[in-house]
Amino acid sequence: MLCIVVLIFSLVARSGGEEGSGSASEGGGLRAYRSFLNVSAQNQVKASVQRKIRQSIAEEYPGLEPVLDELLPKKSPLIVAKWSSLIYGLFQNHLNLVLVNNVPLFFNIRDGPYMPTLRLLHQYPNIMKKLQVDRGAIKFVLSGANIMCPGLTSPGGALDDDVAEETPVAIMAEGKQHALAIGFTKMSAKDIKLGNKCHQEKNYWN
Secondary structure, three states, rough: OOEEEOOOOHHHHOOOOOOOOOOOEEEEEEEEHHOOOEEEEEOOHHHHHHHHHHHHHHOHHHHHHHHHHHOOOOOOOOEEEEOOEEEOOOOOOOOOEEOOOOOOEEEOOOOOOEOHHHHHHHHHHOOOOOEEEEEEHHEEEEEEEOOOHHHHHHOOEEOOOOOOOOOOEEEEEOOOOOOEEEEEEEOOOHHHHOOOOEEEEEEEOO
């Protein structure tokens, strides 16, 4: 039984508008993704769409409210890039990456909730609910594996009872300071604790 999906986008963490070759309209952030995935389209969104994206992010992450104008300036162009590649056999043609000033900040799947890139999460570590895997699960999560319930319920793992099903979460690791992935729960924390043999989280490490 699938509990949490951990989808991994490794280049989000290390991309960020490097100087160098490339067109003026495409900075290092998106170029890094082009080396990893096929970007099928990229467009500057209309003001009305930009407002809708901004509103969704503000509602999903109220902890970002003090810095939202800095992250998503109302007068700065907002680019949405669509990925056409299959990611770890899970999704195709349904990934949207939100960039401001060529820096990847958020992504979503289809019309699902926006999730911060891992890089942004490291800057603002308290904006998401957190689950913690034990030390033994770290290498598997970093390899793109989905998380099994025992990795969260064994000694070294941790989860809060108030985490609901279908919730974006920061995936922490025993003994580590920063999140190593971003996940999407397929079960509530209470059900995870009851179903210790299930296959638990989808993992999105950026």
